[in-house]
Amino acid sequence: MAYKLYYYDIRGGAEPIRMILSYGGVQFEDIRAPMFPLPPKLPTEIKERATWGTIPLMEFEGKKLNQSLAITRYFAKKFDLVGSNDFEAAQCDEYVDTVVDYVKPWVPILMEQDDVKRKGLEQEQKVKSKEQYMDKFEQIVKDNGGRFLVGNTLSWADIYLAHVLNSGELNHGIRFIDEYPALKSMFENVMNTPGIKEWMEKRPDTKY
Ligand SMILES: N[C@@H](CCC(=O)N[C@@H](CS)C(=O)NCC(=O)O)C(=O)O
Incomplete structure (x- = not known):
């Protein structure tokens, strides 16, 4: 699948991204690292993929975007969810x-x-x-x-x-x-x- 979203297996900061991708009709791979036992440990494979070592991380069209609000705002803009001016x-x-x-x-x-x-x-x-x-x-x-x-x-x-x-x-x-x-x-x-x-x-x- 062309769109890959990495996060823990929780709603948290990735959920608005999932909601907006679904609103836009984007099929995405919802890759979820285990949250439990607490405190969660981000698998090395994901930590190393993420530019700043944190999730959410979105990979699509050969690009990589980190930071929950940057990702959410990017897709909000793409699907006209940022107001009219x-x-x-x-x-x-x-x-x-x-x-x-x-x-x-x-x-x-x-x-x-x-x-x-x-x-x-x-x-x-x-x-x-x-x-x-x-x-x-x-x-x-x-x-x-x-x-x-x-x-x-x-x-x-x-x-x-x-x-x-x-x-x-x-x-x-x-x-x-x-x-x-x-x-x-x-x-x-x-x-x-x-x-x-x-x-x-x-x-x-x-x-x-
Ligand atoms: N400002 C960042 C914070 C990201 C963040 O701290 N994510 C946590 C999960 S909610 C994380 O990646 N923790 C794993 C780790 O630090 O190893 C954002 O909004 O994306």
Whole structure:
């Protein structure tokens, strides 16, 4: 297969790439290194292929592209998911960077092995996340007509946020969309989009 995506066997930073490739109708080889036991060890063969020794790594048409956001943005551009002008493209970047900031404090919580401690940390982080991010994302979608974060079409910012909302539910049992109607509508738009819908139905079921 001409397109090869290397990552761990989790959703993580590769999932928006998988979603966008599926949206674009690209057949790709989804190469997954084992995540367990923790901490995971990247197989030498993959580490040496990746320019910076990290994944995700994408190989296609004789080219190599590293760094999750560079790869995601490249395919988002290819499939017209970056808004309709330079300013909207920058807004997509802003929202994706903000989603990345939002995710950061959840990672150590996910790795917490003590169930009681993890549940407590999740509830604390949920309150902080609502105030700092979700209330604001809800308002942005609402002010923009209630369906998209940017402009009047689907963008990679919608896909990125929808992926993170979905993983937040799978990883922590937290369903922000039940509390935010505009985000729910944006989320459902993304998940019902041809290509993405089929990917979500057929993708491997993984712990993270
Ligand atoms: N900024 C990079 C970070 C990549 C990164 O740290 N990837 C981790 C997996 S999530 C990795 O490759 N770890 C394996 C290792 O460092 O050996 C990106 O977004 O692609």
